[in-house]
Every structure is written in structure tokens, then in C-alpha cells.
Amino acid sequence: MTPTDQLYERLRASGLDFFVSVPCKLLDGLLGRLRGDDDILYTPVSREEDGVGILAGAYMAGRKPALVMQNSGFGNSVNAVCSLLNYFEIPVIFVISHRGSTGEPVEAQKGMGDAVTGVMAASGVSTLSIDHPDQLPRIDSAIAAAFSEGRSLGILLPFSFWEAS
Amino acid sequence: MTGLVRYQIIEKIMDQITDALVVCTIGHPCQELFKIKDRPGNFYMLGSMGMASSIGLGLAMASDKKVVVLDGDSANVMNMGAFATMGFNTPGNLVHIIIDNEANGSTGFQPSFTARNVNLDQVAKACSIPNVTLVEEASDITPAVSKALAADEMHTLVIKAEIGLMPGVGIVPLGAVDIRDRFMKAVEA
Numbered sequence: 001m002t003p004t005d006q007l008y009e010r011l012r013a014s015g016l017d018f019f020v021s022v023p024c025k026l027l028d029g030l031l032g033r034l035r036g037d038d039d040i041l042y043t044p045v046s047r048e049e050d051g052v053g054i055l056a057g058a059y060m061a062g063r064k065p066a067l068v069m070q071n072s073g074f075g076n077s078v079n080a081v082c083s084l085l086n087y088f089e090i091p092v093i094f095v096i097s098h099r100g101s102t103g104e105p106v107e108a109q110k111g112m113g114d115a116v117t118g119v120m121a122a123s124g125v126s127t128l129s130i131d132h133p134d135q136l137p138r139i140d141s142a143i144a145a146a147f148s149e150g151r152s153l154g155i156l157l158p159f160s161f162w163e164a165s
Numbered sequence: 166m167t168g169l170v171r172y173q174i175i176e177k178i179m180d181q182i183t184d185a186l187v188v189c190t191i192g193h194p195c196q197e198l199f200k201i202k203d204r205p206g207n208f209y210m211l212g213s214m215g216m217a218s219s220i221g222l223g224l225a226m227a228s229d230k231k232v233v234v235l236d237g238d239s240a241n242v243m244n245m246g247a248f249a250t251m252g253f254n255t256p257g258n259l260v261h262i263i264i265d266n267e268a269n270g271s272t273g274f275q276p277s278f279t280a281r282n283v284n285l286d287q288v289a290k291a292c293s294i295p296n297v298t299l300v301e302e303a304s305d306i307t308p309a310v311s312k313a314l315a316a317d318e319m320h321t322l323v324i325k326a327e328i329g330l331m332p333g334v335g336i337v338p339l340g341a342v343d344i345r346d347r348f349m350k351a352v353e354a
Binding site for chain 2: 018041043044045046047049050051052053054055056057058059060061062063065079080082083084087088089090
């Protein structure tokens, strides 16, 4: 299985059932799988912060929500993360292509790529970097803990994950 | 203009709401809603300006209940992209009500974009919301809300309001997790 297929299977097996997304080249295959999945609710969103709001609503209706996006999208979401998700203890799983990580061809991605882990930590969101598909089983307990503790989680997927064979 | 301040408009809206879920935008609207009709089915969004429409969309997609968003003009300009997402999904159980007083009321009534160059009803139409109504007469508020609540298609109402606050309205004396917990029970009920 490709890294994309392994990731998709693992996310679905973890119980996540309401996905929203903002595109990234690295996420194209995953977004195709989500669009074709009739057993989840899925919508593209205009901006990551819009997605945070939608997922907060979905969570309060009993769903297990995830936002699929580039790391740059966390910068677009910080206020909603702090004053909506954290304040009301609403957990969202951020599934993040980590642009600006080793192997990044676009120089403009470096700034937010370097900043994202610190910005997430300062926003009270714990992160888990999955550097290779073999590490995917680690997301199960992290996702379960996020929902049981009512706090959000970021799963960072750098180039090394996507390029693994 | 309807000649009414937002408080009076929220009163007219809440007069018609029985079991619908209500998501209310930040600031004075939450305080006014709490005073007019506190109920577990109200979600007082005390932070995250702009997010009420997005929260309402997620709720409406994930629940069969009617969802009413009480929103403001500046909050909608701040999260204008949400119109694109709402127009993409158009859940039939979503009623998005924008009370447009053409000002940032909670921060001192600075003029907002709708006072000069933005028509939110036209934004909603351009984003393919199927039913959009601009309400400029006070006598049209109750029929417009009633029609939207009874419909099985998404509605956006832009209700023009006067600037002004009612005396005797205070903060919402509830904790965030309490608001969330009782709201989630109301969603489930």
C-alpha cells in the first residue's frame, strides 16, 4: 500500500468520521479517498479556520472530526483553536502535510514549516510527527487520548512520510 | 431599515423558536440572547469571532435538527469564505440569520463594511445559498423567520437593524464547558 492508502485506512480505523480539508499537493491522494467515502461526512472548506468552526459543530453533534490541511493552515486557525476548541474543550484532529520539512522544494514554505511545531505547542495542541508509514500505529492511542481528554492533536506528515516506499 | 435594535430583533426570532438549536455570535448578541431566552439549546460562542456560521454548518450537516445561526455583519465579513462552504453544502436544516446593524457593536459601534460597500445578501446569493431574503421592514421579520424555520431548504436572512443597546443586559454567567455540555445534551435529545 502507498503511504496515502495506509494513512487513509488508519485514520478511518481510528473512528474519525467527519473530515474537512484545504488542499495540498501532498494530500491529493488522501482527499480523493475522502471524497469517495460514502460512510463519512466530508466537505472542502474555504479556509482552515472555517474548518475548525465546522468541526466544532460536528463534534457537538457527536462526530469525530478531522481537518486535513498543510501546516500553513494552522497559522490561519490559531484564534479559533484557542478561543473555540480549547476554551470549550472540543477536540479536533489536525492531519497535516508538513511543508517546509526536509525535501521541500518551495522556499516560501520554510518559514511556516519551521514555526508550526512551536505555534501548535503555544496553542496548546500536542503534535505527533509520523516520519515513516511504519510509525502510523502510533496515531491510534494519540487520537484516543485526544478525544478522551477533550484536547486537539496535530499529526505532522513530513516529506519523508510521503516519499517512503 | 427595520427601525429596531438587535435586541428587539432577537426577541422576535426567539418568539418563534421551540426546539431548534441556536448558535449565537460573540459579544453583545450572546448577552442579549441569554437575557431574552436562555435555554440549553443555545450555544453561546463567547470567543472566536466569525465562527458562528461555520459551527452552524457543521452542526446542520451532522444533525437532523433545525439549526439557527444568530450572526452579525462584521463577523460575516471576517469569515466571508464560510458563505462559499455553506453554498457548497446548503443543508436544508440550516437557517443563517445575519442581524446587520452596519457596525461593530461590541467594540464601540465603529462603522462596518456593510455601512458602505458590502451587501451580505448579495454575497450569499453569489455563493448559491438557495433562499436569501433581505429584511428591511420590521413587519417582515416574523413572516421571514417563520418561513425559514418551516422550510426544508437552507435560508439566509439579512435583517437590517438600528445601532443601539438595551440597558440591563449583562455577561453570560455560564462556564464554557457547562455551555457545551448542556448544548450537546440538547443536540442529542
